[in-house]
Amino acid sequence: MPVEIPTPIVLSLAVIGLIYISAKILSYLRKFGPKGSWAVITGASDGIGKEFALQLASKGFNVVLVSRTQSKLEALAKDIESRHAGIRSKILAMDFAKDSDEDYGRLTALVDGLDVAILVNNVGKSHDIPVPFLHTSIQEMSDIITINCVGTLKVTQIIAPGMVQHRRGLILTMGSFGGLLPSPLLATYSGSKAFLQQWSTALGSELKPHGIQVELILSYLVTSSMSKIRRPSMLIPSPKNFVRVALGKIGRSGGAQGIAYTSTPYWSHGIFHWALATFVGLSNAFVVDRNKVMHESIRRRALRKQEREGKKHL
Known part of the structure; x- marks a missing residue:
């Protein structure tokens, strides 16, 4: 018969494991x-x-x-300083879509x-709903x-x-499977993330001699307002779990399949990445077409929801 381990022992082991992992990360x-x-964290007020x-x-x-909404930034800064004695915070409310020289001057x-040791390039935007490229508004394309x-x-x-001056630093940029897999009906977003993939990899090579580590972090589905998934599951992590794993795997490629200066840290994302790269091919026509079918279905559901909500306000 299997031996049943008492719950307090299980909890104790879990706590010890968490402390050990936290110490290694630190x-x-x-x-x-x-x-x-x-x-420095951009897109800091929500989610990841x-x-x-x-x-x-x-x-x-x-x-x-750094993020768009002043009130959210103020609340987060207050929360951080109340939780962690001695930790300081600075905030800057800016709308990246405006591409304002004044805003970038204020950030400078x-x-x-x-002494900035870590930069997290997290700010990002996707399409409001999947949309054919020819129907994408100029404003949405420009904003993305x-x-x-x-x-x-x-x-x-x-x-x-x-960082170059100090000869140390870490630059993390949030990538996406949308940058790996050509994504019909999310074409502009997909292209923007593919751009970040190539740029970040090239930057990693440029800055390595200066002691700076650059890493693009690939994610598939995470619960967030962007993914519109609200409940985490075994395969879909919450932002908290995703970030904890990502910080614990800095410098390790995970499931990124040999892409330089890139990691796919969450286990289910890594397996999916490996399977696609190994057995199918990331730009295989079958994969692209299945991606198209999936986003067409999402678009139909989103349009039906918009129609129902519109009728409620008549």
Whole structure:
């Protein structure tokens, strides 16, 4: 008969394991900057960005929080400082879609003189619902490219020179399976993430001699407002679990299948990536067509929902 381990022992072992993993994460992150150095997180007020801010603060990093909504940033900064004595926060409300020189000037002034050890390029935008490219509005196309691509590049140009000066640093950029798999009905978003994949890999090679580690973090489905998935499951993590795993695997490619300066840290995402790359091919016509069918179905459901909600307001 199987031996039943008492629940208190199981819980104790889980706690010990969590402490051990946390200690390993902390010791690794410290190579990028001493206690009291800073982490800059874009798209910090919700989801994955918020979790990066919370978890990096818990590791002893001061945080610069950049996102669109002032009230959310203020609430997050207050939460972080109340949880972690001695941790400081700075906030900047900016709308990356506006591509405002004044906003980037304010960011430059905000980080001036700070020892920024970690940059998390998390800000991003997808399509409101899957949409054929020829029906995509000019505004939506512009916003996606401006936020995902231009914003990420400009923030990195502001932050990275300080890392070069200190000869250490970590630059994490949130990628997506949409950048790996050509995604019909999400064509502009898919292209923007593919751009970030190539840019981040090239940047990793450029900055490596300066002691800076660059990593693009690939994710598939995570519960978030962007994915519109609300409940986590065994295969779909919450932002909290995803970020914890991602920070624990910095420097390891996971399931990224040999793509330089890239990781697929969450286990189910890594298996999916491996299976596609090994048995099918990431740009295989069958995969692209199945992706198209899936997004067409999502679009039909979204349009029906919009129609129902529109009738409610008549």
